[in-house]
Amino acid sequence: MENSGNPVGWFELYVSDMERARTFYSAVFGxxxxxxxxxxxxxxxxxxxxVEGAAGAAGALVRHPMVRPGMGGTMVYFSCADVADxxxxxxxxxxxxIRPKMSIGQYGHIxxxxxxxxxxxxxxxxR
Numbered sequence: 001m002e003n004s005g006n007p008v009g010w011f012e013l014y015v016s017d018m019e020r021a022r023t024f025y026s027a028v029f030g031x032x033x034x035x036x037x038x039x040x041x042x043x044x045x046x047x048x049x050x051v052e053g054a055a056g057a058a059g060a061l062v063r064h065p066m067v068r069p070g071m072g073g074t075m076v077y078f079s080c081a082d083v084a085d086x087x088x089x090x091x092x093x094x095x096x097x098i099r100p101k102m103s104i105g106q107y108g109h110i111x112x113x114x115x116x117x118x119x120x121x122x123x124x125x126x127r
Contacts (some may be wrong), residue, residue, distance in 0.1 A: 011059035011076050014067040015117040018044055020094075022062050024116040026084055027093035029078065036060060069117035077122035085112040086123050090115070 015021035022033050025048070033046040043064030050058040056079060080086045084101045090113040091097050098120060099112035108126040115121060 006057065008057040011057055012045075012062045012114070013059070013076065013119055013121070015061050015063050016069055017019075017117065018025060018046065018061065018063045021063075021074075022046055024090075024093045025061065028089045029073075029097070033061065035124075037072050041065070041078065067090045069115075069119045071114070071118060071120050075120065075122050077110070077124045080123050082127055083109050083123040083125045087111040087113055101103045 013021075016062050025031070026033060029048075032049045034049060036045040041064070043062065043066075044118045045060045045062045047058060047060040052082045078086070082101075087097050087100060096114040097111065098114055099110070101109050104110055108124060111123040112120055113123065120122070
């Protein structure tokens with residue numbers, strides 16, 4: 001099997017209050033969220049704006065009766081210029097800093113925050 005790119009092609013963060021979650025993620029990352037129609041059976045999905053062909057994975061916030069937000073399971077790390085900045089914006093937007101900026105040696109820095117839906121997300125930067 002040929003490796004043709006990064007192993008992650010898409011991610012979903014589950015939410016219970018879409019408007020609150022959209023407000024939080026827009027405030028933290030300064031990115032537009034785009035409505036994706038046709039989610040089906042009472043759900044809604046808003047994708048983070050993305051650049052076709054760029055590095056990294058695209059993804060979306062998803063509200064659906066079959067899934068719930070919360071801690072545990074998969075961890076999504078968002079790329080940042082400096083994780084301390086996004087962590088602070090997360091706290092200002094109604095989230096909570098779980099783990100402030102921490103060095104991971106030659107691999108840069110990480111921070112962990114809880115969003116307004118109870119999901120834990122990771123932040124990663126090289127400085």
